[in-house]
Amino acid sequence: MVKISPSILSADFSKLCEELRLCEKGGADIIHLDVMDGHFVPNITFGPVVIKSIRKCVKTPFDAHLMIENPEKYIKDFVDAGADIITPHIEVKYPIDTLIKKIKNYGVEVGVALNPDTPFKKVVPYIDKIDYLLIMSVYPGFAGQKFIENTLDKIKEAKEYILKENLTTKIAVDGGVKHSNAKKIIDAGADILVAASAIFSGDIVENIKKFKKF
Numbered sequence: 001m002v003k004i005s006p007s008i009l010s011a012d013f014s015k016l017c018e019e020l021r022l023c024e025k026g027g028a029d030i031i032h033l034d035v036m037d038g039h040f041v042p043n044i045t046f047g048p049v050v051i052k053s054i055r056k057c058v059k060t061p062f063d064a065h066l067m068i069e070n071p072e073k074y075i076k077d078f079v080d081a082g083a084d085i086i087t088p089h090i091e092v093k094y095p096i097d098t099l100i101k102k103i104k105n106y107g108v109e110v111g112v113a114l115n116p117d118t119p120f121k122k123v124v125p126y127i128d129k130i131d132y133l134l135i136m137s138v139y140p141g142f143a144g145q146k147f148i149e150n151t152l153d154k155i156k157e158a159k160e161y162i163l164k165e166n167l168t169t170k171i172a173v174d175g176g177v178k179h180s181n182a183k184k185i186i187d188a189g190a191d192i193l194v195a196a197s198a199i200f201s202g203d204i205v206e207n208i209k210k211f212k213k214f
């Protein structure tokens, strides 16, 4: 069954704890935390201080999607804040293989995110070392954007490779995921759907349950 990862970017930040509990009630598998620094992406969100304070709200694992220029500087901070998975972007300057090792050394899981214009082949040398491949289906920075259709080809390519090589890496898809396009994203090979606007507008519990029915 597909796993659901609500991105709190579209949550009501004045009642984050309450909304996280609704995510847990709906059966969310992983909470997706969009960390943005205003450099790697043209938007600023939140960091370890906020993550630490919401860690106590639910038991659901936390994935820190780091859309920041220097993730290597902050790994310990995110681990100490309670992140269970740390997902930097492959497009950062710091060598991704060293970053993966550093994250794993803290005993947490590791993901690697790919921007829409980064080909799958870039991650191939590292894919057997990561727990999650986060395929971006919008240009990162904002919630509520439209799903980029040719992402489906990248998901299929990744899935075929993972199956051929007998790897355990899970494919997560992030950006523009709705109930209306969930089936084709799952059929292409997604194991985890990340969604912000489709979950936090309306009934959070029902929105998650509806995704889990696919």
Ligand code: DX5
Binding pocket: 007, 009, 010, 032, 034, 065, 138, 139, 140, 141, 142, 143, 144, 145, 174, 175, 176, 177, 194, 195, 196, 197, 198
């Ligand atoms: C985009 C973020 C996504 C975003 C998804 O920069 O990485 O996680 O919150 O938002 P929706 O689901 O509304 O496209």
Ligand code: ZN
Binding pocket: 007, 032, 033, 034, 065, 174, 194
């Ligand atoms: Zn994200």
